Amino acid sequence: MGVDLRELPLRAGVFGAEPWSDAMRRHIEEVAGIKAYDIYGLTEIIGPGVGCECCNQNGLHVFEDHFYPEIINPETGEPLPDGSEGELVITTLTKEAMPIVRYRTRDITSIQTEACPCGRTVRRIRRIGRRSDDMLIVRGVNMFPSQIESALLAVEGTVPHYRIILTREKGLDQVEVQVEVTPEVFSDRVRSLEEVQGKIAHAIERTVGLRIKVRLVEPHSIERSEGKAKRVIDKRNQES
Ligand SMILES: [Zn+2]
Incomplete structure (x- = not known):
C-alpha cells in the first residue's frame, strides 16, 4: 500500500x-x-x-x-x-x-x-x-521448512516468500523450491538472476545437506495467506 x-x-x-x-x-x-x-x-x-x-x-x-x-x-x-x-x-x-x-x-x-x-x-x-509433524523426509534426509527459510534470508535479493514442491519421478523424490525475488533483482539482467539462483541453491545445500532445484519467480506471484502459510505442496502420491 x-x-x-x-x-x-x-x-x-x-x-x-x-x-x-x-x-x-x-x-x-x-x-x-x-x-x-x-x-x-x-x-x-x-x-x-x-x-x-x-x-x-x-x-x-x-x-x-x-x-x-x-x-x-x-x-x-x-x-x-x-x-x-x-x-x-x-x-x-x-x-x-x-x-x-x-x-x-x-x-x-x-x-x-x-x-x-x-x-x-x-x-x-x-x-x-x-x-514433529512438519518434517519432510526427502531422499532419506530430514528437512524442515524453517531451514529453507533461514537459508533464503541469508541471500540478498530474495524475500521470505517461498514454496516447497515435492514430486516423485521414477520412485525418486524431487524437490523444487520456488522463491520470490525483489523487483530490483527481477528487472535485472538474466545473469544476476542466475547468480541469485546459484547462491540460494548453495545456501540450502549448506543448511539441509541436499542439492535441490531452485526456481526464481516474479515478485508477488506466490499466494499470500491470512492464516498459517501453506509452504509445502507434496505431490509425491500422484506419481505420473
Ligand atoms: Zn524474561
Missing part, C-alpha cells in the same frame, strides 16, 4: 501462529523499524497467550500459574528433564469449562530454567522452530 512502516510510531510487534526463524525476526525488525516478539499458544488451550517473550527476546516465558508445560520424547511419550529437546505437552491448571490434560502440541522445543534478567521467575521455552 506504499506505507513506509519505519515512518509509523510503532515500536513493537507480537508475532505468532507459525514458526518463524531468527533470520525472519531480523528481517521484520529491519523493514518495520520495530522490536519483533514471539508469542506462543494453541487454539485448543487458549489461543495466543500460553507464553510470550520478554524484552530480552531469549525464550518465551510460559504463564505457569495457568499452564503446566512438560517435554516428552515424541516417539515413546516418556517425560524428559528440563533442558532436553522434545515435544511440548501442556496441561491447563485454571481452565474450567474445558480443562485440557497433557495435550500433545507436536511442537518441538526445550524448557529453559536459567534465571531471566527481566526478573520473571516462570520458566521459559525455547522458540519453536519446528513441529
Whole structure:
C-alpha cells in the first residue's frame, strides 16, 4: 500500500501462529523499524497467550500459574528433564469449562530454567522452530521448512516468500523450491538472476545437506495467506 512502516510510531510487534526463524525476526525488525516478539499458544488451550517473550527476546516465558508445560520424547511419550529437546505437552491448571490434560502440541522445543534478567521467575521455552509433524523426509534426509527459510534470508535479493514442491519421478523424490525475488533483482539482467539462483541453491545445500532445484519467480506471484502459510505442496502420491 506504499506505507513506509519505519515512518509509523510503532515500536513493537507480537508475532505468532507459525514458526518463524531468527533470520525472519531480523528481517521484520529491519523493514518495520520495530522490536519483533514471539508469542506462543494453541487454539485448543487458549489461543495466543500460553507464553510470550520478554524484552530480552531469549525464550518465551510460559504463564505457569495457568499452564503446566512438560517435554516428552515424541516417539515413546516418556517425560524428559528440563533442558532436553522434545515435544511440548501442556496441561491447563485454571481452565474450567474445558480443562485440557497433557495435550500433545507436536511442537518441538526445550524448557529453559536459567534465571531471566527481566526478573520473571516462570520458566521459559525455547522458540519453536519446528513441529514433529512438519518434517519432510526427502531422499532419506530430514528437512524442515524453517531451514529453507533461514537459508533464503541469508541471500540478498530474495524475500521470505517461498514454496516447497515435492514430486516423485521414477520412485525418486524431487524437490523444487520456488522463491520470490525483489523487483530490483527481477528487472535485472538474466545473469544476476542466475547468480541469485546459484547462491540460494548453495545456501540450502549448506543448511539441509541436499542439492535441490531452485526456481526464481516474479515478485508477488506466490499466494499470500491470512492464516498459517501453506509452504509445502507434496505431490509425491500422484506419481505420473
Ligand atoms: Zn524474561
